[in-house]
Amino acid sequence: MTGRPSPGLDEGALRALVPRALADLVRRGEDFDAAEDALQEALIEALRTWPGAPPRDPRAWLVTVATRRLVDARRSDAARARREQATLAERPPGPARDGDDALLLLFCCCHPGLPPASQVALTLRAVGGLTTREIADAFHVPEATMAQRISRAKRALRGRRLTAPGDLAVVLRVLSLVYAAGHAGRRELTSEAIRLARLLTLATDEPEARGLLALMLLNHARLPARLDAHGRIVALDRQDRTRWDTREIAEGVRVLQSALALGRPGRYQIEAAIAALHDDAASADETDWPQILAWYDDLVALTDDPVRRDPAAVLGRAVALGHAVGAAEGLREADTLREVLGDRHRWHAARGHLLELAGDLAAAGAAYAEAARLATNVAERDHLVRQAARVRSDGRA
The missing domain is CATH 1.25.40.10 (Tetratricopeptide repeat domain)
Structure with a gap:
């Protein structure tokens, strides 16, 4: 962000900066737990000072203040403090790196040393930006239970240099769960999951990554018709199909075809094929159920x-x-x-x-x-x- 300072920054916009700032710190080798704690202190300081003096570059400000907190916490090690300050001066966050930030955090949160439930919770916290209460509500558990799960996950990562990310299959599963959480109510998560899936397809040739992206796109295309004017769920066979996003459907089909062409069909590709057949039907009565049944046979197998x-x-x-x-x-x-x-x-x-x-x-x-x-x-x-x-x-x- 350059030019004149903005007149202020609401809490939602401030919260959206956190995953990128956290990625900057983790990329430098900071401990995940310590970095997040330092960012929380920086956020408190931001809410206190920004209304009167907003920074020109909010993200850089957060990273700077969080880094200072980390340096202060290690002040007994003067040499390391000097190295951290030098790194801050030499490697400011830049927009060219923004596209990698969330993907970096996603792989870190899917570290093989974490159990699946912790991978999902930490991903929603660090990548999705949800609060502990929001994550607990999404999975129907008490907030205290979710807080313990996240704390255990961060403790498990404490002291580790996050250079050994989780395998792709785990990342795909966690990403599908993030999308599901958005599909169930927090729609901003569906867009974030799709964005991350796009990044994955650029980072790997694995057809299941494309399959997951296709599945998300084909399901997301129907979201405008999934709820009525009162926010109530509308069954698929009763949705107004004129409200479906035909461009998103076309993109999903193209991505799916490119995945199936590799000849290694998997779960996400098959589920996307089923979704594509539903999306292709002009009405519920025109759905190609025999073909859907054939794909379900493959899925069950x-x-x-x-x-x-x-x-x-x-x-x-x-x-x-x-x-x-x-x-x-x-x-x-x-x-x-x-x-x-x-x-x-x-x-x-x-x-x-x-x-x-x-x-x-x-x-x-x-x-x-x-x-x-x-x-x-x-x-x-x-x-x-x-x-x-x-x-x-x-x-x-």
């Missing part, structure tokens, strides 16, 4: 025990079977999953959809109501309650 390891895939296959072959076949498939998945709201929701497809509206209403009772996400629960009310009303008509 990826794991040795798909019922336990990939319940979403087997439930999706049951629904596709109901549309492609007949509702009765889909219901028989779903019922074989009752013992393992019958306590999950998604099993009851899938069964409700198939029962509605079969014309048994009373049973469908009961299934949707049970799914609503088991759902933990408020928006999804309310949607299922409305589904139950709708089919019951249709049944009485």
Whole structure:
């Protein structure tokens, strides 16, 4: 940022600077935990001083103040303090490096020394900029539990030079979870996840990276129609498809085709192919369900025990079977999953959809109501309650 100082900076804009500033410090070899603590002190100072004297370059200011805090914390080691000050003078943050910052932090947060839950939490904190409370709300756990998880993750990284990032498969999984958190309500995360996925496709030739980007784009294209004017979920078959982003769909298809052309299909590519078939249909009735079923067959075949390891895939296959072959076949498939998945709201929701497809509206209403009772996400629960009310009303008509 150059030129005249801005009249001020709101907390949202200030928070958006944190991942980049943290990346600058980590890139220099600073300890992750210590760097984040120093940045928190710099943020407090910023909120105190910026309203009266905003800096010309807010990010550089944060890095400078945080670095001073780090140097102060190591003041007993004068030589190291001098090296840190010299580094600050010689390597100011520059816009040419901005595109790498979030990707650097993403790989650091997916360090192989961290368990998956910690990788996700730390990514949302450091890369997504969420507060501990927001992360806890996203995963339906108490704030204290999430705070402990993040603290353990930072302790695990303490003292390590972050030069050995997590493997790409882990990074892709964590990135997909970041997108899912955005899709469920924090939409700014969906854009950040897509941005990071684009960076990954430039950094690797792995087709699954392209597959994940394609999947995000194809799902993101439908977001404008996913909620009604009151913020309520609209089922895919009832969405206004004229509101879908056709340019984003076209881009997603191109990315997917480039991935499939490499001849190494994986989960994200298959899920993207299913999404593309939904996006390609001008109406719900024109959906190519036989082709979707074929892709679900491929998806289920990826794991040795798909019922336990990939319940979403087997439930999706049951629904596709109901549309492609007949509702009765889909219901028989779903019922074989009752013992393992019958306590999950998604099993009851899938069964409700198939029962509605079969014309048994009373049973469908009961299934949707049970799914609503088991759902933990408020928006999804309310949607299922409305589904139950709708089919019951249709049944009485």
